Amino acid sequence: MLRISLALAALLVIAVAPFVVTDPYFQQVMVIFGIYAIFAVALDILFGFLGVHSFGHAAFFGGGAYVCGILMETYGVSFGLALVAATLFSAVLGFLIAIPALRMRGIYFAITTLFCAEVVRLVVTNVPDVTRGVMGLTTPMPSFPGVPYGYETAVFYYITFAILVLACLLLERFRVSPLGRSFIAIRENEQLAASVGVPVFRIKFYAFGVSGGLAGLAGAIYAPFIGIISPDLLSPTYSAMGMLMVVVGGFGTIYGAIFGAFMFSVVTEFFRAAAELRMIIFSGILIVAIIFMPRGVLTPLVEYLRRPSGKDKAGLVTRDEAA
């Protein structure tokens, strides 16, 4: 019951927020929050569910942004179609990067994903005919038929949050499904998961595609919303940003990732006077969080809410609790 009421309350807040927060600037901040949240949730599929630590997710976010931007600006493709194309592009990119990366373990995996993303950035930087290179690519504001001038932000808001809510709903259902359990099993103990019939490689491979696609979708909303994108979007800074959001909030809970995105976009807004300070503060928070709260800020709370309803008949005190 508690969970359902929480979910309904969250939906209500999301639905009415643009009517309450009417300041255009803060509406923009909310959209950015939603976009980052989708990106973070995408990353959590790999980080939190599978224990696969991609250090190059900027490739998918930025890749999606560029595909959407180029299609809209250069080819005049509609926003909706560009979103779909960008998602597919990033999903395919995910499969392509997964092939070499999944052959690696541990730090080699981290380095490989990081470098694959660098290759993408290098390519985008060096084909200015298509991407405008370091100059940056301007992307047009999409036309939303029937929407009066000045309300575009609200439309972006509802698109973004509709995708976010849908992604969360599906992921939550997925999490408790047999296939979802097998994801967690891989995270917990890969060898044991394989021994009970879980096709570890195949699942990681597909997850890379899904995670990449979702990150690309976030990037695809981001490009026309911001209006100009540069190869910086593909830099390790953005990969780190995604990881930071997931880590600060907590792995594998979905809500942790959203909370991390909230911290990153809304809370650090208070420091917007100096935009650069934001990254300093955020990375500082992250360093402290990793050292003192390695399981994230929200994970312990979410686990408390999800705890099995006290039917522990034996009253067994586990070592965890006793300690």
Added chain:
Amino acid sequence: MELDIFLQQLLNGLTIGVGYALVAGGLAAIFGIMRIVNFAHGEFFMIGGYALYYAMAVLGLPYFAAGPLAVLAVVAVGYLVQRLTIEPLMEADPLNTLLVTFALSLFIFHSVVVVAGSSGRNIDTPFEDVITLGNVILTEQKLFVMLGGLLILGALAVFLAYTPIGKQMRATAENRYAATILGIDVRRVDRFTFGLGIGLAAVAGVLIAPITPLVPAVGASYTLKAFAVIVLGGMGSIPGAIIAGTGLGLVEALTAGYLSSAWKDGVAFVVLITVLLTRPTGLLGKGGAH
């Protein structure tokens, strides 16, 4: 003359390669001994350059006084970073140290952007003369980089081979657990190793800064290249890192000279991914732990 151009590129590559060797040598030491993947490594190269700049521009020191001071300052920062953020995580999941160094790299990068801005800085070189060998031109500064770098690397080799702490470092790299049993204070070795690794990066920064435009982004670029180098040289092998680092500098210079300078940064990536796919333990050396 074709040969002149080739030799010229070779010299340029060697200069940059010495820088890569120093940075990657430090990274290899930290990985080999502490089993830490330091994603912030290149940032220490970068702040080495900035420390040099400020020591010269603000304190008005000459290059030869500012350089050692800059290295000391960076090592002090590195020591603090190690004690405050790495040491508490040595027993934790390796992912945590990976993430912490990644966060550190952002922290350092953005701090420098705030303090110094993202535009480039130029550092006055104390050397003015140019040495010409036929049609090949070698500035004294580049000669200094090469000789200075080689001197430092030689000193490092002697240090590791003959000093007690150097021997302890090698023992710890060989087998951390056995080192503890032998009574080696691995915590002290770790602190020392991190300081040394950071020091090598800072030395490279001080040597290279006068010959390249200094921007905050060079840090990340050096981190990535140093990673390519240590993968190539066999993770954790210092000699491997030095050879591979010099090699990368040469290949990049030849790529820039004969193909295109825009794509020269791609060399490291291509080499790295190929090596990872074909010989995941590196070309040289038998490689570190997975």
Added chain:
Amino acid sequence: MTHLFQAFDITKRFGGLVALDKTSFHVDEGEILGLIGPNGAGKSTCFNVVTGTLRPTSGRIELMGQDITDAPPFVTARLGMARTFQHTTVFPQLTVRENIEAACYLRAKAGLAPALLRTPGYRADQASLDAAVDVILRTVDLKQVEGSRAKGLPYGYLRRLGIGIALGTDPVLLLMDEPAAGLNPTESLEYAKLARRLRDSGITIVIVEHDMKVIMNLCDRIVVLNYGKKIAEGRPDEIRSNPLVIESYLGKSRDETEADHA
């Protein structure tokens, strides 16, 4: 008559070390086969090789007449072969119940889309999975702690959970690697009972075990390994009186185990 499982001349080398040396053995349907041998004899390696965790250097492995020599673990599991590990292995952050649910991957019939849409078919599948999980929890006597996180459970519970996880695959053939290691004598006896119950429910069992009393009472047949070679094979009474076995293994080990029990 064809055997349920057969290994032909399997060899496994680790560099210069020959951990398994041209070993052949078979398992018949419905039996409990004991695999014994001194430490380092190659028993765990044998399990790793037949389940596909390790590739054999040479040799051939068949399950129900099908060649599984190069099959990876998730395929051998699919074909009906489950195993437990010598060292305790569970999914630490999950509850006991979730551990078993995760292990029931192969039993789930509904695909991804029905799971996301929560179709009636999916719900029915879930209900039958829930029932299967309950049966397993009762079989390994963990129902009462189903909500506890695996990490932090007492050792004996973790060993049972390891078996429960293997049962999640609904195996035809179950390989148990030293299931009683580190347990007290009462718990060991529980084990033997559990193994018999599983066999009676139709699962064929191969068990690695050091306690000779348990092995001799429990097994229908025994295979003895030493230095990676099969040195004997037969009924418990035959093994007990086999001079080669006594010399290389049994004599010493029996004294030890009896001393333990004294």
